[in-house]
Amino acid sequence: MRHGNNLFTIVAYEAPSTYSDAAKRMQRIVLYLPDKPDELSRYGDDQLMEIITKKDDPDEQFMLSCVPSLKRLTPRDNMIARMQIQNLLFNLEFGDNSESRPSTRDSALSTASEPSTVSQYSLPQQMENARPSLCRPLLITKFLTYYEPNQTEMTKSDACIYAALFVLVTLVMVISSHHYILGSFHLAMKIRIAACSLIYRKALKLSKSALAETTIGQMVNLLSNDVSRFDFATKGVHFLWLTPIETVVVMYLVYAYVGPTGLAGAFFLLLFIPFQMYMGKKTSQYRLRTALRTDERVRLMSEIITGIQVIKMYTWEKPFAKLVEISRRKEIQQIQATSIIRAMVMSFNLFLNRAAIYICILTYVLTGNTLNATYAYTITSFYGVLRNVVTKAFPKAVTQIAETSVSVNRIKKFLLYDEMKLSNETNNIKMDIKVQYTKHQNDTNGFLPTGNKNRSVGIHMKNVSVKWVKTLPENNLENITFNVDSSQLVAIVGPVGGGKTTLLHTILKELPPVEGSVDIKGTLSYASQEPWLFGASLRQNITFGEEFKSQKYKKVIGVCALERDFTLFPYGDLTLVGERGVTLSGGQRARINLARAIYKDADIYLLDDPLSAVDTHVGKQLFDECICGYLRNKCVVLVTHQLQYLRNVEVIYLLQDGKIETSGSYTELQASDSKFTKLLTNNQDEEEEKFDKEEICEKEDTVNSSQDAPTQQKNLETLE
Secondary structure (H helix, E strand, O other): OOOOOOHHHHHHHOOOOOHHHHHHHHHHHHHHOOOOHHHHHOOOHHHHHHHHHHOOOOOHHHHHHOHHHHHOOOHHHHHHHHHHHHHHHHHHHHOOOOOOOOOHHHHHHHHHOOHHHHHHHOHHHHHHHHHHHHHHHHHHHHHHHOOOOOOOOOOHHHHHHHHHHHHHHHHHHHHHHHHHHHHHHHHHHHHHHHHHHHHHHHHHHEOHHHHHHOOHHHHHHHHHHHHHHHHHHHHHOOHHHHHHHHHHHHHHHHHHHOOHHHHHHHHHHHOOHHHHHHHHHHHHHHHHHHHHHHHHHHHHHHHHHHOHHHHHHOOOHHHHHHHHHHHHHHHHHHHHHHHHHHHHHHHHHHHHHHHHHHHHHHHHHHOOOOOOHHHHHHHHHHHHHHHHHHHHHHHHHHHHHHHHHHHHHHHHHHHOOOEOOOOOOOOOOOOOOEEEEOOOOOOOOOOOOOOOOOOOOEEEEEEEEEOOOOOOOOOOEEEEEEEEOOOOEEEEEOOOOOOHHHHHHHHOOOOOOOEEEEEEEOOEEEEOOOOOOOOOEHHHHHHOOOOOOHHHHHHHHHHOOOHHHHHHOOOHHHOEOOHHHOOOOHHHHHHHHHHHHHHOOOOEEEEEOOOOOOOHHHHHHHHHHHHHHHOOOOEEEEEOOOHHHHHHOOEEEEEEOOEEEEEEOHHHHHHHOHHHHHHHHHHHHHHHHHHHHHHHHHHHHHHHHHHHHHHHHHHHHHHO
């Protein structure tokens, strides 16, 4: 086998064929890779091989062959190898070729089995934390025996020894407790960062159907509030199993040192454990309600900030402030309910311990015994231990775990949302579903490369049904058969909400089909219905990472009617646009969005209503010069409501209520289809109304411009 200084090279050279084998292999290698390579260098090859052999690794031969390369790792290689392994593990887990994905339980077990986690949260260490607290009551009992009257067994030096041991045990308990808290917060930080990373990466991969089920407010709330619950859950989780053990031990010691009367208070404390469990359950319910209210408030604030210009333009500040106030008030109501429960639990913490001590002393006196200092201090010490675990740590742990479980379920639900299907992936949703994307030998993105004239380009869909939300019974597209051949201009028309954009998303593989087959041959370029821009120059928004070609670029901005607009900007096409293109008009954003799509050299162009946001004469120029001219040799799918351009379209599909009502040429549909004729009539009325409005606006502009000079002269005379 070939050896290298990089562990990633070792793993990649012996790449397993399945996800599970690869993940297990690399997780095992990480265990053999110490944080400090110097620790590994202290072992000889024979010793290291013996260690690996003792671990009974099923991939033992592979691990043994890695020994020489492991020993040659420098600190820098060590760090790089760990990062590369983690990235590769992530790609295996969430990538396209994974056979299966590990469950939340498997991930938790994998994390819990790491050496650092085991060393910080093992059973022996937790028992070590509990031992000093159990020793303190015993030591104080021995120490107080020295002050009992008529005792002769204990000397002054013995009392000093017990006092010194008491101080030493207290010091050990403080150090051990702080070490445990530090370790718990350290692990919580790792879990929180890992969860944030998973949520962020998942958000980038959400499919269209998943985006319809979630909101930005939910994502922000997951990253800000839900992941923070891990900070306290890791600290209190061990008290769930430590409290019963410590309670039994303390009760036994109380019985051994004090007698049966000392158990009366312990039984009193145990009576309130069901009440504490009930309070923890109620806390989780209110936590879920609070999270939902917070999601709604954050979503509302995000929408207000996005549309703040419109809100200020129409002076809607007070109505929207009222909406935020109402949303916040509902959220505070749930927070107040949670605070009331916490206040009740805290009040019981102060009351129960004193009541238990009082019951013990009362029982001791009523049984005919004489109260002394040794009994009183011993009972107080033992019940001080019980107070910390039964009435303080345990209720807090129950509350924290209940809140964390709600957050974990919310995060788990988000991580299980559907993801986008990458272009090099073929997914069969059901056994009778066929989704094909023709691949070429030199293809890198799952489609045929551009420029090859010796192959067919087109879209072929047969009996395709699609739904945005899988849980709903109705399909958004039903039994769609749609075909587009090479160099063909196809239009999709229909009323608003008929499913035209959904059909384009299906072609883009944003929405997986429920049934039917989709066959795409060629590269795709897409102009969305809602134009979007990012914070960069106009040129960068058009080229969008493609190589800048001057002649091609000038041709694109010419056919998209952008030349005049660019001359009006202070720096031409190098002018920076604001966030989401707020400095541009709707028509300018639509034309830049279209220019970006056609600048990409593709085989198939999907144009989602690019003519709706522009004036009539600009729309005609875009259709004639861009769609019919620049893209004349390309396969074009045009979604439009501008039906006056359909005479030049080869094939028209009428889509209504998620179904293709009819298809054919303009002449065929006009002669035979009543629905298409009705659609044309309605569109003609709308176009006439739109033309009248544009004519009125032009006249007003002419009048205003003619009045500008006299008005300015009059203003100057007034100032003089």
